[in-house]
Amino acid sequence: MFEQEVSVSPYNFMKEVVEKSSMPEKITVYDSTLRDGEQMPGVSFNKEEKLTIARALDEIGLTQIEAGFPAVSEEEKGAVSAVKKEGLSAEILALSRLRKEDIAVCLDCDIDMILLFIASSPLHLKYKLRMTEEEVLENTGTLVQYAKDHGLKTSFSTEDSTRTEYSFLEKINRIAEEHGADRIGLTDTVGCISPEGMKNLATKVSQSIKTPFSIHLHNDFGLALANALVGVQCGASAVATTVNGIGERGGNLALEEFVVAMKVLYDKDLGINTECFKDMSDLVERLSGIKLSKNKPLVGKHAFSHESGIHVAATLECPMTYEAIPPALVGNKRRLVLGKHSGKTVVKDRLKEKGIEASEEEVCDILREIKAIGEQKGRVSNREFWEVVKKHVQE
């Protein structure tokens, strides 16, 4: 059997490409499946489910897990506390509005890091918070200080940063920094920034503060991954993800996509075991009730499936022809699917596996019938395949 290696575009590693990056040495993934993932309509994890997912994330090497938003309910507070009490290796993070009451609930949960946030865009200030810029600035200073004074490792994020005028954003970030924030977050709350816009903004942020900065991105235009990759190249050292990219509207940056892209497209190992991604994805699919689409990159059922005769024939010769990475790298499987686009190779391969000998003519007859079924029904099941074989091959 052909030993498959990774075979991605060599353009990724051209000197002029690599030289332009200011990617930090250490990048932390803080997974938010249990918080922003749970904000997806229809998703609710109870305490046991949160514990199960947190344990799995910890086991595959996540070093920071955002366990929830304790101020939401007593039950949520209990779940976050329980995740913290589990004594995992990962640090446990929790979300908090920029309010004393929320900070107090987080303190009760004994978490490792608080994720304070307040909206900063004119739209959110006017229609949601009904606050002035001055009030936001004042609260930022006071409450970051309050969290720090209570011994909390503190991350401070502006919500809707990407629709906030930069001069204001810079002022808030500076105040958070002056009051001791350990991390400053940039968020694309409605997923509306382009990679070029992200490059501009992340570069500005990185140049104006010394504090490490994080990025939290949504996928409304399918750009969460592109924006994350640009963000880390411009200096972001922490990135929020969710398993399967679950989350509000178009979802969040998918954990598996970001980690694998970093590993194979940027040669940056984040210390997370990618071979468990399919299992992780299955677990979250089951507990969230959000069905994965078959063509979901990396972890979808068809991420490594081939039907076209030309593709199947080439893949069997050398998988790298139509797969840039081996499915095992993400714990997925290769599937050779029978259908109207099938060719002789897949038929021969299946017969050979069972030690069945068939003449060239018999193979052609089988194929003709398989293609007809595929054309009619869109797919050909295993049972149908073997029925066709029985009809044409004398034993």
Ligand code: MN
């Ligand atoms: Mn979000």
